[in-house]
Amino acid sequence: MYRMLSFCVLLITWVVLSGMMDWFHFSLGIVSCALVTWWSSDMLFSDRKVAPRARLLQFFRIPGYLLWLFGQIILANLHVLRLAFSPRLREEMEPQLVSFNSGLSTDFQKFVLAQSITLTPGTVTMKIEGDVFVVHAISDAAARGLTGPMTGRVRRVFGDDGQSMP
Numbered sequence: 001m002y003r004m005l006s007f008c009v010l011l012i013t014w015v016v017l018s019g020m021m022d023w024f025h026f027s028l029g030i031v032s033c034a035l036v037t038w039w040s041s042d043m044l045f046s047d048r049k050v051a052p053r054a055r056l057l058q059f060f061r062i063p064g065y066l067l068w069l070f071g072q073i074i075l076a077n078l079h080v081l082r083l084a085f086s087p088r089l090r091e092e093m094e095p096q097l098v099s100f101n102s103g104l105s106t107d108f109q110k111f112v113l114a115q116s117i118t119l120t121p122g123t124v125t126m127k128i129e130g131d132v133f134v135v136h137a138i139s140d141a142a143a144r145g146l147t148g149p150m151t152g153r154v155r156r157v158f159g160d161d162g163q164s165m166p
Contacts, residue, residue, distance in 0.1 A: 005052055007037040009059070054159055061157045068153060069116055072145075076121040079141060083122075097126070098135050098143045102151050105160060113154045117146065 010033040015021075018029060086092050104110050110133075114125040117135055122142035127134040137143035 002052070003037055005055060006040075007033055010036055058158055061159075065153055065157045069119070069150075072150070073120055076123070076142070076145075080121045080138065083139060093138060094140050096137055096140075096143055098137050098146050100133055100135075100147055101131050102133055103131065104151065104155060106158070109154055109158050109160070112157075113151060116150055116154065120145075 011029065014029045014033055015026075018025065020026070020029075083089065083093055102110060102113055104113060110128055114128060114133065117123050117125045117133070122138040123146065124136045125133060126136055133146075135146055137146060
């Protein structure tokens with residue numbers, strides 16, 4: 001079942017990104033996706049305890065999270081831009097290391113959170129030890145945003161709290 005799900009995810013991605021819909025290219029896409037699925041389907045879905053229905057829900061929750069993350073990236077860019085052009089740069093910019101517990105259950109969830117933090121300007125994930133994240137933040141405002149809703153949204157994408165994305 002997971003191999004079929006991996007194949008479908010890869011084929012949908014291939015169709016969306018390729019732009020080639022003639023039979024020759026589509027058949028090459030099918031062959032390519034089948035080979036990649038055969039070689040590496042255990043990498044995409046390494047946790048086989050999760051039901052395919054739950055995986056499908058995750059698949060549909062991800063776009064909402066990505067839209068929200070894109071908005072956060074824009075807001076963080078504006079914050080860093082304001083800092084860069086501030087006449088009181090030395091007073092406003094307070095680089096610091098922040099440690100917090102994420103409460104996430106799987107390594108993949110921690111990976112998604114770490115990458116989301118690093119994609120957001122003004123913050124960089126430096127280390128993850130167990131459940132503890134160590135993040136460098138460029139200012140107090142960026143540090144305060146680390147303990148905000150991002151962890152909860154990652155948790156909801158993967159269905160840890162049983163709620164759907166708002």
